[in-house]
Amino acid sequence: MQSEFQAKPKYRRTLKLVWFLSFCLLFWITGCTTDLFLQTDSLSPLDSQSIALKPPTPFVTPSTTPIPSATPPPTNTPIPPPTPVLGQPPFGYQLATLDEYWDGQAEWLLEVADTGLPIGESETIHMGDNELWSYLHASFQSAGVVDQCGTPVPFPGCTTLWQSHDGGHTFALENPVCLFSCQTCPCTNDRDHIEQQQYPRVFIQDGMWFLVYENGALTYMRTSGNGLQWSNAQHIPGTGIWPLDYAHCNNLKRIGLHPNILPENQVYDCLAGAPPGIFIEDNRIYVFVALGQSPSHMGCFMGELGWETAVFQECNTQPLFSNTTGYGPVDQTGFAANPHFDFRFISSADVVHVGDRYYMTYEGVRGPDNPAVGDTQFGLGIARSTTTQIDSPWETYSGNPIIMDLPGDVGVGHADLVLIGDATYLYTTTPEGTRGRYLLIHK
Numbered sequence: 001m002q003s004e005f006q007a008k009p010k011y012r013r014t015l016k017l018v019w020f021l022s023f024c025l026l027f028w029i030t031g032c033t034t035d036l037f038l039q040t041d042s043l044s045p046l047d048s049q050s051i052a053l054k055p056p057t058p059f060v061t062p063s064t065t066p067i068p069s070a071t072p073p074p075t076n077t078p079i080p081p082p083t084p085v086l087g088q089p090p091f092g093y094q095l096a097t098l099d100e101y102w103d104g105q106a107e108w109l110l111e112v113a114d115t116g117l118p119i120g121e122s123e124t125i126h127m128g129d130n131e132l133w134s135y136l137h138a139s140f141q142s143a144g145v146v147d148q149c150g151t152p153v154p155f156p157g158c159t160t161l162w163q164s165h166d167g168g169h170t171f172a173l174e175n176p177v178c179l180f181s182c183q184t185c186p187c188t189n190d191r192d193h194i195e196q197q198q199y200p201r202v203f204i205q206d207g208m209w210f211l212v213y214e215n216g217a218l219t220y221m222r223t224s225g226n227g228l229q230w231s232n233a234q235h236i237p238g239t240g241i242w243p244l245d246y247a248h249c250n251n252l253k254r255i256g257l258h259p260n261i262l263p264e265n266q267v268y269d270c271l272a273g274a275p276p277g278i279f280i281e282d283n284r285i286y287v288f289v290a291l292g293q294s295p296s297h298m299g300c301f302m303g304e305l306g307w308e309t310a311v312f313q314e315c316n317t318q319p320l321f322s323n324t325t326g327y328g329p330v331d332q333t334g335f336a337a338n339p340h341f342d343f344r345f346i347s348s349a350d351v352v353h354v355g356d357r358y359y360m361t362y363e364g365v366r367g368p369d370n371p372a373v374g375d376t377q378f379g380l381g382i383a384r385s386t387t388t389q390i391d392s393p394w395e396t397y398s399g400n401p402i403i404m405d406l407p408g409d410v411g412v413g414h415a416d417l418v419l420i421g422d423a424t425y426l427y428t429t430t431p432e433g434t435r436g437r438y439l440l441i442h443k
Helices: 002-038 045-050 098-102 334-340
Strands: 106-112 123-128 131-138 158-164 198-205 208-215 218-224 240-242 270-281 284-291 297-304 345-354 357-367 377-385 394-396 416-420 423-429 435-442
Touching: 098 106, 098 345, 098 357, 098 377, 098 435, 123 198, 123 416, 131 198, 198 345, 208 270, 218 270, 218 284, 270 357, 284 345, 297 345, 345 416, 357 416
Parallel strands: 198 270, 270 345
Antiparallel strands: 106 435, 123 131, 131 158, 198 208, 208 218, 240 270, 270 284, 284 297, 345 357, 357 377, 377 394, 416 423, 423 435
């Protein structure tokens, strides 16, 4: 009995020791696990990978979504009016006639600022619908033009055809080849005028085309059945420029001394020619030419349809009109010199028939503003017949020059009047240095 009693305390001590060790082991295990949860950041990369724990999602402060600004209201962009129909006025305008313009009731509206035509000169023909043709001289230098034998054409060049298919708003040289065939190849200037078929003017009568142009101040005429293939040239007798030792001339054809041209540069004495014009009516052909210089006059020659030009004669009224103001003060330039704009040259006639009168645009050249340079002062004038006949005295417009004041711009005087329906168009140089189209409208 004693031995059993004595054994119990020992057993109790062993049991307490087991409990104590178990408690310590449990405490140690719990502490280590807690450290694993609390100290994961301190583990090495390898330890972190070996512990399949998902890191906590970091807390991100939500940003404030900006409120988009209000869409600005659309601007009220004006809708441009439609392109006017050929022969009709633009929206808001009323067509006018040359009679009304002469009486101060109309003005020129720049309708197309740049038609694509060179600024120098042209003759524009309405071919029907929206097609217009424009004849003008051009060279290899200016437009890559070659003659019909394939040789590049020197400046100023030969007659070419420019075409518009959009109602005369834009023109293009679709075939950069001279219109006139040469009699043989190669072309020669003496025979074919290949170097200067300058300032062409065209008139169509009963299906026949008549074209006049300048070559060395002489006036020539060619004819065609379609405006594309042309006859050989015929000279209009009495036209040209010459010294007195070659042939005499009357006072109207005399070239006077110009106050702003050096005497040694004034070598000719007589002129009847330069850039011409043409009009046909009642089977009679009228060819308009410059007569004389400094001062200059507008003259004409006439012949019957079917006649050879060799029998053309001067008109009964010679001249039709003249410069009457002289050159003016030598130091006077610009707007103040407008009354003298046509002292040196009056030429480049373009004639239309309106009502009971004939109207003509023409080039006036005052000449140089400095003896050391060439012509620098150009203007566009208008004249009209004083009767119902072309071959009668004419009068000049009190508002000349039109479109722009002196010194003007080269080409402004080489204008084309084109009548289509009730519309009166004018192709000429603009103040911007392009060749544009004007329309005559009521003020």
